[in-house]
Amino acid sequence: MKKLLTLITLFILVQNATAQKNALRLIADSINAEGETLYRSEWASGHGTQIFTSSFGGKKRLSGGYFSYETKREMTTIFFSKNNDPVVLATVKFDHSFDSSKYSIDTTTRKFTEIEKDLYAIRLKAAQAVSNDTLFKFYQNTSLNLVPVIKNGAKKVYVITAQTTPDEVLLGNDYLINFDKDNDIIKKTKLHNNLIPLGTGGKEAIKASSHQHLGETSPFITATDICAFKLWKAKTTWVISFIVSAGYVSAWHFRNEFLEILTQTEWEKIMKNK
Template sequence: MKQIFSLFLIFTSFIIFGQDQKFTDQEIQQKLDSIKAEGNLLFSMENASWNSSDLAREHKKIAEKLGGYLTYKNNDTVKTVFLNKSQNLIIAEYSFKNDSKKPVKENFKERNLNPTETTLSNVRAKLISQLSAPKHEVGVPEGFNLNIITIPFNENYKNYIITGASEHGVIPFGNDYLFITDKDGNITSNKKFHSRFIPTMTRMQDGNAIASSTHSHIRTNPFISATDICTFKLYAPFSNLEEFSIYSPALGCYIKYNYKKDTVSKSKDLK
């Protein structure tokens, strides 16, 4: 699924009619700061998953036994652990701090899953078994994949699903979801952030680099999403892009995020 998108092209979504929500600028910024914090958390976990997966595949003895992985935060450390093919033992563990690409610690001693890992494994397995239900409308674009990021949330779990790209030159916005599950992995609520998949090219057809990117949100999702921020932080470093924006029809403004400055703000009112 390859599409070329021009500079500043706005991706339109279907319109849900209804009264727009009203927020003060202060309320909007507070909301954006909260979303940015969640986006940075998602990025720290997916960054650990990416880099530890590369390391595990390069480790011949570990690569032969790989059967899946789990990523979670433990105090100021993000850990990615790899399970064997039977899913009953941890065979490798990588610990990361400060979004580094290199782990601060590696451990290849086989061990049993601890309580946190056992719960995460069960939640993910139960969630995956439910995602094929038509009512959830979860799809995988051709040539892409889905990644699950699971975060404890009170007594429940937030399970974000983002689209991953294996080819260079594309930022896979859209086709992202949030599933809230109980501690057993049963879905209690869910949300789809975008109405479609938005594969944003980082270069034009003539090879020139794209300097900025914009897409539009549906009215029921008026703010930039944590998944937007996470996805951009993962893929923007492989391009010349430093920032992107979303247009919010509900708020009548653009919201801009800059990954190098880690800033998010309301940009321009159109009403």
């Protein structure tokens, strides 16, 4: 009887461990997908801005901002006017190859499409919140990028601190603003407690980077972390980056862009056996 109870206990422990691993895999996949969405938007915005600025500098002075969005066919960045009833000044489109040399640009002034109206509306309200709410912090020599996303019916704007120097990656000082179907703000969340500059590695290559998530910060890596890692992957010497919280360790592998999330207990066992 004692042996049977031991076997039952071991079976339950194995089942629980498997369930926890599966749950963490689902969390990792969800965060990874959101990070990919953010990266694609920021990639299109960055290259779209370079193209627009280099080719149509005069028209850029009329621009009140930009945003990007993706369809099944392409990634699009639009630049809109400054006035109270804005119109689209230019449209830059990329295919899904992520080849910045393959693009089209149309500088015909036009009205917003329906999806662009919604993206502009939540971006505008996010900009107003950033200007008026003390939740949002500003650091010297940085700016805040507004990244509107509408996906599977959910409307949100990420607020990300923009990169300023080529020898560091900026993480943190980022926020998520959620909206209802009528484009009204329903929630504002601070994703990291502070700004985290990490060196990219120079003459002395840095193979790993790490930072902590403490307090109210998510116990897992954030979509904004993944976005930054993917954007600046080619500029760093990193092989892996660790995000450590009280209960978990998230590991982002740069070579195959793979995310794994481990419990602290699993992590300690791995380190002990090394």
